[in-house]
Amino acid sequence: MPLATIIGSGPNGLSAGVALARAGYRVRVLEAAETAGGGLRTTEGTTLPGFRHDVCSAVHPAALASPFFRAFGLDERVTWIRPDISFAHPLDDGRAAIAWRDLERTAADLGPDRDAWLRRLRPLTTHIDGVTDFTGNQLLRIPRDPVTAARYAVRMLDQGTLLARAAFRTDEAAALMAGVVAHANSPQPTLAGAAAGLLLAALAHAGGWPYPRGGSQTIADALIADLEAHGGTVETGVHVGDLASLDGGDPASGDVLLLNTSPRLALTHPDIPARYARAVRAYRYGAAAAKVDFALDGPVPWANPHVRNAPTVHVAGDRDEVWNSENAVAIGRVSDRPYVLAVQPSVFDPTRAPEGKAVLWAYIHVPGGSDLDPTELITAQVERFAPGFRDRILAHHAVPASSREALNPAEIGGDISGGVFDMRQALRRPVLSPAPWRTPMPGVYLASASTPPGPAVNGMAGWHAAHTVLRDAGTPAELGDLFG
Secondary structure, three states, X not given: OOEEEEEOOOHHHHHHHHHHHHOOOEEEEEEOOOOOOHHHOEEEOOOOOOOEEEOOOOOOOOOOOOHHHHHHOHHHHOOEEOOOEEEEEEOHXXXXXXXXXXXXXXXXXXXXXXXXXXXXXXXHHXXXXXXXXXXXXXXXXXXXXXXXXXXXXXXXXXXXOHHHHHOOOOHHHHHHHHHHHHHHOOOOOOHHHHHHHHHHHHHHHHOOOOEEOOOOHHHHHHHHHHHHHOOOEEEEOOOOOOHHHOOOOOHHHOOEEEEOOOHHHHHHOOOOOHHHHHHHHHOOOOOEEEEEEEEEXXXXXXXXXXXXXOOEEEEOOOHHHHHHHHHHHHOOOOOOOOOEEEEOHHHOOHHHOOOOOEEEEEEEEEOOOOOXXXXXXXXXXXXXXXXXXXXXXXEEEEEOHHHHHHHOOOOHHHXXXXXXXXXXXXXXXXXXXXXXXXXXXXXXXXXXXXXXXXOOOOOHHHHHHHHHHHHHOOOXXXXXXXXX
């Protein structure tokens, strides 16, 4: 029975491990942290006892639409909360734009921009499987639904260029789209940012933006349980900083090594070819996240009542403010009024805080490696749209971008996307290849967000890596073969 050693227990590492264990491999997952899960970890006590905070990802629009997680049955293994509101964008004077799970309701609320919103999103929402097929795979392939892929590309041009300025007439619609596109942590407008934002917006109306009761850790726990049920193991507290000293088995006997890490770890392999090493060194990391967890003495007092029922809130003003914030980061600065991505999971999940209390998860984008403490910037922006927020804060815990790499070595400089996500690195991730999960070193594969399809908790990079391993071994298997 061949051995598969996987370094890193994030969603992609665990997904690869599940697939290979089901295919008959002896799987061992090595994790540097004391708890498994990578970006899926949920911790208690970083602010106050009884308050549970997600370390990295909190809401998972792509999870239940992922082909891997659909086959895995994640919907049945984890208790999901599916709010009526996917995301909200408060504006000044108590106004807000609301992305309801119901596309028609969202469009109706946008008044003069009703038809513009429907024209851009209805074709994607109606054909969401075609969208996820196109965005969840290597781009150097013919999409299964080329018509939907073409529609998606046209809308990328519409929202990823200065054409976006003419797309909507109201502040509400323009801000609603700008806020979701800003998830990409890239200059605005850009094609890659539009690609990420349009996928998220389509998912918002196709199935909503669900999140797991009890925190993101429950996703990791479900994957680990399946891995262990098929003979795999997870070892925590094992830091691998040099592949030369790792006993990864014998590639000649079919043993494999998968890196759910930054590709930089591959540079420590004694047999790495010079050309591949140059490509890995040229792979770029970019803007980062600076995060704060808040323990609150009650829910955030948003001025707009709908925002109080939105687990995900894009805290910023109009589209220009969002764009100015993201473009400032791109030139090495942080805006005085930054775009804040906030999640208030305790709105519908009572397990996250003591009775009557609440938690708020929030981050801003900053230049890579920044040591800025974002607490005051985030607090001021939330207070702007939720007067009295400061008075609700019982405790907070800040994680500057410069500290994130210590928590998760894959986050170079605090880059939570696994590397700059622009059109160049959407294709060269980290190299231009029809199978970028395979490295030129025998038996070594990449299985992280630094490979296609890039960032998001969908397990697809891990599945593609495992799928490539099985093909190379002459034992190809599809998802239906492993989970049927």
